[in-house]
Amino acid sequence: MEKKQKIKDAAIRLMSEQGYHKTSSNEIAKEAGVSIGTFYSYFKDKKELYKELVADIYGVVTSPIDLEELPADIPVRDIVHLYISTVFRGHEYETAFQREIASLSEQSDEFREIEMQHKTNLTQLFSNILGQYREELRTEDIRTASYLILTTVEAVVHDITFHKGGKNKKAVIEELTDMIVRYLFRETV
């Protein structure tokens, strides 16, 4: 249904600008050029619409690295670098809306759920990548390491993307890469 998509588009637009709480169902419907009745025929309520939106975003943003496509002999530092860049790219899609997601997920477990699932998926994915380098890793607890790096990268990228406070983005990425590589591997260049 294209109407449904129109509603979703309008919702992302408005919520990105004003936030979830300040965007009313009626406003979304109007922005979408659709009646409020139509709105409620496609979505049980505003919450449900929001959840779909989040799920959609994560559908697009997930799987930061496709392992299969990596050259076999790629240096580890490049992988880490690549990973960070991918997270950055993910944050560039619907930036403002993703910021709203971050905010709301803090506010109710109901909203949190989808994000949690997403993060679990990503942790798993990254664990797999690290598993490839098991020999060279300093730590044996790959899951914890994955979680740590994921949280770290997400936080830094999030902060730089949303709260840009005069930091040198390039410099931060380099340092972040250093930190992760040194943490993970014995011999660092």
Add this chain to the structure above:
Amino acid sequence: MEKKQKIKDAAIRLMSEQGYHKTSSNEIAKEAGVSIGTFYSYFKDKKELYKELVADIYGVVTSPIDLEELPADIPVRDIVHLYISTVFRGHEYETAFQREIASLSEQSDEFREIEMQHKTNLTQLFSNILGQYREELRTEDIRTASYLILTTVEAVVHDITFHKGGKNKKAVIEELTDMIVRYLFRETV
């Protein structure tokens, strides 16, 4: 004025439980045992009250480490460990309300401001600490390193505190300490 404090207490209590948006001014006044008129004589509006609340919290939570009180020959790993613990302790104070802060600060720059200032302060503070160890540091960009570590620690502590998802808290802290120490210093014990 003690009435003002009563209102603040009530607000923290209610917002911690229900969140900012679901807590109404009238409810706060009632919980505080004060008339709604009194509420508005002390605070321009709900937003203003909230801002004061946040400022109060950060007043209490700031200054994670008092450098002066550290023994001169303390190992670097212990300092990092200490720092992380302090951040944890900070999160234990009005936990639920701080979570609300984290959420709202994402939502409007107006709310964000106070937090930004707070973070800048902390970065400065941590830079000073690192300055003491300049010789032994791998990086020369102390400000970026400070920022990086700050962001990382905050994020991990926040996530563990609020989104406990079956992670091993102890293990995470150890790994986190490792990561930071290895990142900062050449020869690690």
Add this chain to the structure above:
Amino acid sequence: MEKKQKIKDAAIRLMSEQGYHKTSSNEIAKEAGVSIGTFYSYFKDKKELYKELVADIYGVVTSPIDLEELPADIPVRDIVHLYISTVFRGHEYETAFQREIASLSEQSDEFREIEMQHKTNLTQLFSNILGQYREELRTEDIRTASYLILTTVEAVVHDITFHKGGKNKKAVIEELTDMIVRYLFRETV
């Protein structure tokens, strides 16, 4: 058209459960397995459907006693008893829906009309029965007597059927029969 009947059946089912006001046209159509468009092609609106439903019910429920079939020498008390039982039986058909009718007929004269007609018919019928016993009756105003008895029996049966409040049904029927018989006839057995 069988579709029309399906709609009627669904309507009775739903209105019996939820009442007229809480049952929406869309819901009826869905329950009937028919589109809302079809619904409106058979019935001008919900009201019209309801009226047909009531008319149907009264068509089934009317004519409590078929005079022709009574034995000539049946005792009057038996006739009264028979009448009461018949009214009871009438109430057992689509019980919940009839309760709804009783309720709605109170609410608008438009709804009331059909029921009024029904009652007039019944009064006439009962007058005829009483006419057979004119000699033995205490009253000469047969119409008023008929109306009185009809109203009384309906009310008692209705109350017992719908508002059962710990009353002894059997006892009430016996007393009711007594009351009517004594009222009507001089010498009672």
Add this chain to the structure above:
Amino acid sequence: MEKKQKIKDAAIRLMSEQGYHKTSSNEIAKEAGVSIGTFYSYFKDKKELYKELVADIYGVVTSPIDLEELPADIPVRDIVHLYISTVFRGHEYETAFQREIASLSEQSDEFREIEMQHKTNLTQLFSNILGQYREELRTEDIRTASYLILTTVEAVVHDITFHKGGKNKKAVIEELTDMIVRYLFRETV
């Protein structure tokens, strides 16, 4: 609070005319010359308002006969007559609204409750009256007799008051009195 009373008055006026379902909270507030906010500060919702209205009405209408005030040697027929007249008078107060009560009480047990209580009270009251004449009564089951008469009188009065269908009110009352007196007492004049 006079505002509360204004709201109640407006509600009775409007619900009498249009019925409960077709009368909206906003309309009541407007009719009462009061803001919708005020409406909701006095009543949790429309239902609650309605319940208060019913309770008020029954408060006024209850206790059809004050036993104490009857002359000791009053003939039984006069008592019955008096009772019927009192019920009539009760029905004359807020007639249309009482009709609405009758309708709604049929529709949900929640609404029914208050009316049930009312009826139980009345039955008890009438039992007491009958108890005074125990010697002369034909029946020993005074409660059932009370219930029967109450239901009968209510139904007839209700029907005559609300559904006046060209009946001779005076004649009906006389016949009704006859019926009850003959039912209750052995020797009737």
Add this chain to the structure above:
DNA sequence: AATGAATGAGCCTTCATTCAT
């Protein structure tokens, strides 16, 4: 004859805020 997506008036309710006392 049948469909069902679409409509939008209108209902119920909340809550930040004011102001006369």
Add this chain to the structure above:
DNA sequence: TATGAATGAAGGCTCATTCAT
């Protein structure tokens, strides 16, 4: 200073009804 009754804009949501297909 303090009170709290009063306000009314605004939001979420339902449902009878229409109409293009």
